Amino acid sequence: MHKTVFVVIPSYNEETRIVKVINDVLSYADKIIVVDDGSSDATYQKVKVCQSTNKIILLRHKINLGQGAALETGFEYCRLNKADIVVTYDADGQFVASEIEKIIRPIQNEKAEVVLGSRFLGKTQNMPPLRKLFLKVAIVFTNIFSGIKVNDTHNGFRAFSKCAINLIKIRQPRMAHASEIIDLIAKNKLKYVEVPVTVIYDEYTKKKGQSLWNSFNIIVDILLQRFE
Amino acid sequence: MLGSQIILTSLIVVILLKTFFGLKKRYLPFPFMLFWLGFWLGVLLMVLNPFLLSYVARLLGIGRGVDLAVYSSIILIFYLIYVLFVRITNLERKIIDVVRKETLKKS
Numbered sequence: 001m002h003k004t005v006f007v008v009i010p011s012y013n014e015e016t017r018i019v020k021v022i023n024d025v026l027s028y029a030d031k032i033i034v035v036d037d038g039s040s041d042a043t044y045q046k047v048k049v050c051q052s053t054n055k056i057i058l059l060r061h062k063i064n065l066g067q068g069a070a071l072e073t074g075f076e077y078c079r080l081n082k083a084d085i086v087v088t089y090d091a092d093g094q095f096v097a098s099e100i101e102k103i104i105r106p107i108q109n110e111k112a113e114v115v116l117g118s119r120f121l122g123k124t125q126n127m128p129p130l131r132k133l134f135l136k137v138a139i140v141f142t143n144i145f146s147g148i149k150v151n152d153t154h155n156g157f158r159a160f161s162k163c164a165i166n167l168i169k170i171r172q173p174r175m176a177h178a179s180e181i182i183d184l185i186a187k188n189k190l191k192y193v194e195v196p197v198t199v200i201y202d203e204y205t206k207k208k209g210q211s212l213w214n215s216f217n218i219i220v221d222i223l224l225q226r227f228e
Numbered sequence: 229m230l231g232s233q234i235i236l237t238s239l240i241v242v243i244l245l246k247t248f249f250g251l252k253k254r255y256l257p258f259p260f261m262l263f264w265l266g267f268w269l270g271v272l273l274m275v276l277n278p279f280l281l282s283y284v285a286r287l288l289g290i291g292r293g294v295d296l297a298v299y300s301s302i303i304l305i306f307y308l309i310y311v312l313f314v315r316i317t318n319l320e321r322k323i324i325d326v327v328r329k330e331t332l333k334k335s
Binding site for chain 2: 065
């Protein structure tokens with residue numbers, strides 16, 4: 001039986017990349033849910049123009065809430081529309097769309113409920129050393145707190161089964177959602193696998209990525225989440 | 229009256245006046261405003277009569293009045309930060325819920 005694949009793309013000020021990303025993903029998804037998180041540029045208008053097919057659903061937050069909140073809005077749409085598999089995909093074009101097939105396969109074969117993309121298992125091009133250091137620290141931090149071992153916690157390329165998406169409800173509105181997802185996998189004892197994915201760093205993605213100061217904010221968010 | 233007492237008294241009087249006018253305009257919940265008014269009246273009393281602060285400090289087993297003032301200020305500040313954090317987090321969640329519901333209703 002065909003399982004419907006919904007790809008959720010949270011986007012914030014991605015006017016230069018979003019149309020290409022949608023076109024790349026189009027042939028691998030039954031529906032693409034673009035969540036424009038209150039962009040101040042023309043992201044919304046660009047997606048609106050390329051909405052020629054009913055495969056593309058455009059949701060818009062009136063104000064910027066953060067990537068975690070945008071993902072949860074996309075997830076809620078998927079729950080309401082009974083998606084079988086939900087894939088999360090970044091809007092800056094650092095992933096390879098053809099790898100969607102690879103990331104959903106363990107769910108299609110009922111080998112896992114959650115599939116996490118890992119750049120450290122796969123090919124990664126031009127990763128800045130400082131970014132690598134931050135990601136490694138985040139991995140150690142998340143592994144200690146969540147109690148499960150993963151190789152890449154802050155990778156936006158993931159896939160969830162229908163069962164998993166009903167259990168994973170993101171409360172962290174900003175970037176700490178990545179660690180929260182790992183926590184929820186552990187808490188709900190969901191079967192997960194990691195698959196190698198390609199992450200391409202170019203000047204644009206390096207500029208859009210997390211600053212060191214934001215990394216500090218993520219750690220504060222994670223710590224505060226523990227006391228809630 | 230010492231110079232420091234004059235400065236502190238003037239500052240506290242300004243705070244008390246601002247709180248009193250805020251009370252009339254209902255900027256903050258009435259019970260909180262009453263607590264705030266009471267707190268600053270207490271501080272004013274301690275400033276005008278430092279022996280009272282030393283007396284309370286001795287009763288609590290703390291050596292000096294000024295130590296009691298510093299300790300209680302730190303406790304109060306941390307408590308207020310905690311209250312603000314909880315309020316801001318709840319408020320943020322409510323805003324997110326409202327925005328999300330509106331977004332999904334339009335889809």
